[in-house]
Amino acid sequence: NAGVTQTPKFQVLKTGQSMTLQCAQDMNHNSMYWYRQDPGMGLRLIYYSASEGTTDKGEVPNGYNVSRLNKREFSLRLESAAPSQTSVYFCASSDGAGGRYNEQFFGPGTRLTVL
């Protein structure tokens, strides 16, 4: 099993460009999450999906959109990238509906720089 995979691993964008970060899991998990990690800030939840077909905002959703394409895949889109979105983005998944009592499995991360 690959676990949680993310593409791309690295990306450099210019201000105003758009891009989609891809995430897939092969553990048959119901819930999937997108976090961003900035130095000294810990992990902050952007969006999550408690089940196929549903998505909800997390702590820092502004500037992002998500799509739960099917049970396996959960993508994060930046419509018009800004330098403040320079960060490391982690996708995660967990069993059950939501993360209150289940272990989350994290992908390797995408390092995004917006110039």
Added chain:
Amino acid sequence: QQPVQSPQAVILREGEDAVINCSSSKALYSVHWYRQKHGEAPVFLMILLKGGEQKGHEKISASFNEKKQQSSLYLTASQLSYSGTYFCGTVKTGANNLFFGTGTRLTVIP
């Protein structure tokens, strides 16, 4: 809603013990602990649930004081492999999502 972790950083020699603390101002349903090594993804260590249930690795020890909304992670007889940043995540009562603290950087030296 972000929990507060202490200390921010700690340096240990192999074999020494350490305690990492996590506190919240909200009534909590669960506390989660993760470890992240530099350049890698966070890895699950333990979940402590309201009511006393715990899920996680047998070699990891932690406590959850429900009255004080505090949790502590106990690292005993530290090894070089324990080095990394430890994050606590909290889920408040009635909610479904984790809010992570800013982390505690642990360095174990020979």
